[in-house]
Amino acid sequence: MSSKAFARTLEVIRSLDRARTPAEVCGTLLESTRQFGAEYILAGVIPMPGASRQHQISSIVLDHWPKEWSHRYFSHGYVFQDPAIRTVRRSSAPFLWSELKPLYREDAAGRRVMEEASDFRLRQGFTIPVATLEGEVAGLSIAGERLELAPEDRGVLALLATYSLGRSILLRETAERETVRLTPREREALQWAAEGESEWRIGERMGISEHGVDKHMRSAREKLGTRTRTHAVAEGIRLGLIK
Structure with missing residues (x-):
């Protein structure tokens, strides 16, 4: 050149x-x-x-x-x-x-x-x-x-x-x-999910019920445009929302 x-x-x-x-x-x-x-x-x-x-x-x-x-x-x-x-x-x-x-x-x-x-x-x-x-x-x-x-x-x-x-x-x-905005609790639930924790264990760590965990995870999946927990974790990592 x-x-x-x-x-x-x-x-x-x-x-x-x-x-x-x-x-x-x-x-x-x-x-x-x-x-x-x-x-x-x-x-x-x-x-x-x-x-x-x-x-x-x-x-x-x-x-x-x-x-x-x-x-x-x-x-x-x-x-x-x-x-x-x-x-x-x-x-x-x-x-x-x-x-x-x-x-x-x-x-x-x-x-x-x-x-x-x-x-x-x-x-x-x-x-x-x-x-x-x-x-x-x-x-x-x-x-x-x-x-x-x-x-x-x-x-x-x-x-x-x-x-x-x-x-x-x-x-x-x-x-x-910048478009996807997870609440701190949604982000925390998704982070624990990324580390392989069950919903019961996530509830224990967050001090809430399994129903509460399910509510946060469902909301996170909807915001990320995903249907499964695995896909939501992958998308969260791709977007830098979790590590």
């Missing part, structure tokens, strides 16, 4: 650092990638096979994608047929969509996804796989009618994609943490 390109990349990273929402991160990244022909950006955690449509959509972190295509894509379950998604799951190397053609030449479903995407100005794309700190698989794609990427541009984009995705996930989790 030339000194000029390095300085320009650092300036983009500084701009990403000043972003206060995922939308601002997306706008900053899009502005810096327009020089390569990028018109659209999409990034998120790759959902597990069989994930519901709602879960697929909630996995998106950065979204500047044609709305009509997104609706069609998730309505038809294309995430499980998309050659790019399959490649992100098994490889950590960035790739151009054109490099995927041998993978879907004999795959009618995969070919349909790629051909239909081009109808929505997503004719050429570049995808960067990213591993999150939690060990999840994520990916960031830029796309447009025509991309022009030199070999040395791939490394720069991989760096910016990783930083942008990490910054956006942090901003989203911070916003969620």
Whole structure:
């Protein structure tokens, strides 16, 4: 990377650092990638096979994608047929969509996804796989009618994609943490649950009945949008509400 390109990349990273929402991160990244022909950006955690449509959509972190295509894509379950998604799951190397053609030449479903995407100005794309700190698989794609990427541009984009995705996930989790407000007693009950205590033992520690513990846990689950104790504990830890 030339000194000029390095300085320009650092300036983009500084701009990403000043972003206060995922939308601002997306706008900053899009502005810096327009020089390569990028018109659209999409990034998120790759959902597990069989994930519901709602879960697929909630996995998106950065979204500047044609709305009509997104609706069609998730309505038809294309995430499980998309050659790019399959490649992100098994490889950590960035790739151009054109490099995927041998993978879907004999795959009618995969070919349909790629051909239909081009109808929505997503004719050429570049995808960067990213591993999150939690060990999840994520990916960031830029796309447009025509991309022009030199070999040395791939490394720069991989760096910016990783930083942008990490910054956006942090901003989203911070916003969620500020939105979810557990009472001190709900937080305490959830903390004891995280340590494996039964409701009877939690009641003993908190000086309340099992019914009182159940009331606090049920309220915490509702605020966290979870149905089970285990899921509530996991979400509480993810949001930094408990340790």
